[in-house]
Amino acid sequence: MAQAELQSDLEVSIPSYRATGISGVLQLFNRWPIIPGTILGVLIIVAVFAPWVSPHGPYVNSLKARNTPPMWSEGGTTEYILGADVIGRDLLSRLIYGARISLMVMAIALVTGTIVGTALGLVAGYFGGLIDEVIMRLVDIFLGIPFVLMAMAVAVVMGASLTTMMVMLALLTWSGFVRNVRGEVLSLRERDYIALARIAGASLPRILMMHILPGVINTVVVIATLRSGQLILAEAFLSFIGAGIPPPTPTWGAMIADGRNYLRDAWWISFFPGLAIFFTVMALNFLGDWLRDKLDPRLRQLT
Amino acid sequence: MRAFIIRRLLTSILTLLGAALFVFSVSRILGDPRVLLLPDQAYGITQEQWDDLARQLHLDKPIPIQFGIWLGQLLRGDLGRDLADRQLIAPKIPQKVGPTLKLALSAFILSTLIGVPIGVFSAVSRGSIPDYFGRAFALFGQALPTFWVGIVGILIFAVWLGWLPSGTMGEGFSIKHYILPTLTLAWFGAAGYVRLVRSAMLEVLDSEYVKLARAKGVNSRTLIWKHAFKNAAIAPLTLSGLLLAGFITGSISVETVFAWPGLARFGIEAVWTNNFTVLAVLVLIFTGAFVLLNFLADILYAFIDPRIRYS
Numbered sequence: 236m237a238q239a240e241l242q243s244d245l246e247v248s249i250p251s252y253r254a255t256g257i258s259g260v261l262q263l264f265n266r267w268p269i270i271p272g273t274i275l276g277v278l279i280i281v282a283v284f285a286p287w288v289s290p291h292g293p294y295v296n297s298l299k300a301r302n303t304p305p306m307w308s309e310g311g312t313t314e315y316i317l318g319a320d321v322i323g324r325d326l327l328s329r330l331i332y333g334a335r336i337s338l339m340v341m342a343i344a345l346v347t348g349t350i351v352g353t354a355l356g357l358v359a360g361y362f363g364g365l366i367d368e369v370i371m372r373l374v375d376i377f378l379g380i381p382f383v384l385m386a387m388a389v390a391v392v393m394g395a396s397l398t399t400m401m402v403m404l405a406l407l408t409w410s411g412f413v414r415n416v417r418g419e420v421l422s423l424r425e426r427d428y429i430a431l432a433r434i435a436g437a438s439l440p441r442i443l444m445m446h447i448l449p450g451v452i453n454t455v456v457v458i459a460t461l462r463s464g465q466l467i468l469a470e471a472f473l474s475f476i477g478a479g480i481p482p483p484t485p486t487w488g489a490m491i492a493d494g495r496n497y498l499r500d501a502w503w504i505s506f507f508p509g510l511a512i513f514f515t516v517m518a519l520n521f522l523g524d525w526l527r528d529k530l531d532p533r534l535r536q537l538t
Numbered sequence: 539m540r541a542f543i544i545r546r547l548l549t550s551i552l553t554l555l556g557a558a559l560f561v562f563s564v565s566r567i568l569g570d571p572r573v574l575l576l577p578d579q580a581y582g583i584t585q586e587q588w589d590d591l592a593r594q595l596h597l598d599k600p601i602p603i604q605f606g607i608w609l610g611q612l613l614r615g616d617l618g619r620d621l622a623d624r625q626l627i628a629p630k631i632p633q634k635v636g637p638t639l640k641l642a643l644s645a646f647i648l649s650t651l652i653g654v655p656i657g658v659f660s661a662v663s664r665g666s667i668p669d670y671f672g673r674a675f676a677l678f679g680q681a682l683p684t685f686w687v688g689i690v691g692i693l694i695f696a697v698w699l700g701w702l703p704s705g706t707m708g709e710g711f712s713i714k715h716y717i718l719p720t721l722t723l724a725w726f727g728a729a730g731y732v733r734l735v736r737s738a739m740l741e742v743l744d745s746e747y748v749k750l751a752r753a754k755g756v757n758s759r760t761l762i763w764k765h766a767f768k769n770a771a772i773a774p775l776t777l778s779g780l781l782l783a784g785f786i787t788g789s790i791s792v793e794t795v796f797a798w799p800g801l802a803r804f805g806i807e808a809v810w811t812n813n814f815t816v817l818a819v820l821v822l823i824f825t826g827a828f829v830l831l832n833f834l835a836d837i838l839y840a841f842i843d844p845r846i847r848y849s
Contacts, residue, residue, distance in 0.1 A: 373556075379554075379828060383786075384821045385560065388821055390809065464681065472684075472787070491686055491689065505686070508686075512682075513678075
């Protein structure tokens with residue numbers, strides 16, 4: 236009797252919560268970063284295949300096309316979809332090549348900064364003592380100097396260039412990782428499996444790379460994604476004030492600066508690059524938030 | 539508490555020294571600092587003047603001594619000369635501090651007034667339409683480049699509608715000139731507040747003591763502001779350092795776009811004229827301001843939350 240009751244309890248099937256139809260689609264959007272992923276995907280594809288997808292070259296100017304408005308407004312043509320700038324260069328093409336520059340600079344600086352920051356965090360957390368103290372004070376100093384002014388001073392001395400920009404952005408990146416990675420390592424190194432690895436004769440690099448690093452990699456990925464948007468914004472601002480990548484290289488920040496004096500006659504020159512920055516940063520931030528909730532919710536107080 | 543203050547003070551001094559060392563090393567990256575100080579490859583300079591400059595800069599002494607001498611000059615208020623007009627920099631600073639402070643302060647007050655309530659209401663009404671608006675406000679404020687927001691503001695309100703001036707501080711005190719720059723900077727600041735306050739509030743609202751207070755029948759206004767917010771306000775205070783850093787960057791953008799006659803604008807003009815000495819001074823001033831504000835925030839934080847003093 237009791238047996239039978241138990242059996243029938245067990246047989247209760249768990250209803251499927253997978254919704255279908257419109258609510259199912261909405262659920263999908265809530266669960267996966269579909270929109271930010273699509274934006275970034277399109278951006279990367281467009282940036283990589285810039286020479287094939289852009290309608291004109293980024294430096295091709297035409298006096299006849301000066302200040303052509305976007306195609307949907309009066310006087311616009313389909314030849315210049317988003318219009319043209321003061322010397323008749325196609326805005327869309329320059330935006331596409333600008334994406335290339337922005338993403339490349341961001342990616343190189345991000346990877347360099349992430350590696351350096353993570354390595355320093357690992358070392359500081361694992362060894363402690365004097366090394367830890369030195370590294371952490373260095374981080375304090377770096378976080379204490381306003382980055383933009385620092386980059387402006389360096390740009391004046393070294394000359395604004397692509398290399399200077401990447402070095403400066405890498406310098407901006409690394410300091411953000413050290414504190415969090417160090418904190419994680421501090422708790423990881425006390426775990427039994429680390430002691431066992433040491434007893435088993437694992438070398439120091441092996442312990443750090445094979446046993447500790449995997450434990451902090453989630454934190455690193457989340458911080459890196461959240462940082463990437465800031466890098467795009469910093470690069471845009473420095474290029475905007477002329478301390479970034481020098482013209483005529485198309486960068487979003489410099490394009491906004493180009494159009495500043497022509498707001499009355501040609502608002503689109505400044506407007507569209509700003510939108511491009513906005514969508515990129517927004518997508519990166521959303522992706523970062525999603526990754527954080529997925530991988531490392533403890534980082535929630537990080538903005 | 540005293541040990542905590544001393545420790546923080548030492549870190550602040552270390553940061554200032556670090557900034558000074560940074561500026562000094564940047565001036566020596568190219569080897570000879572004279573190259574930086576004399577524009578156009580020192581055209582028209584005689585050998586004697588060149589050597590004379592070396593003596594003035596103490597280039598014949600070892601590098602650490604040079605750094606010491608330079609630091610001593612800074613501490614005595616000798617900030618060097620503006621490379622553009624050969625005038626002393628120090629007397630130029632006070633008149634630029636005023637506009638920057640006025641803008642930053644009004645934007646700071648406004649962003650607190652906007653950001654904190656939006657953050658609280660967003661958390662309280664989680665998942666509702668107002669919450670989505672609050673979050674969108676924060677996300678936009680953080681993802682939109684501040685300088686571009688300023689330009690679009692000028693485009694709409696100055697160029698198209700003609701309601702507001704497109705820049706500068708105007709003659710005397712003109713509130714119209716403040717509206718666009720303040721709002722632009724405040725949006726950026728408020729966005730940071732909303733995110734911080736919202737997540738801190740969500741955490742506190744989920745805690746046992748708030749649930750108990752609610753079960754006991756405490757009315758919701760007392761519950762939100764007296765019980766929950768008091769604790770939730772601690773987290774935003776810790777991160778106010780990060781917010782301030784953002785604020786400084788933001789004020790540089792806003793001063794550039796609106797031709798605001800402040801310190802940051804001074805710095806931008808220095809970039810255009812390759813004026814290294816001015817930028818060096820500005821790096822130090824902004825670092826000083828930043829370090830001071832951070833120090834005060836930390837002290838306040840330790841004062842409010844005793845757990846911090848002992849960690």
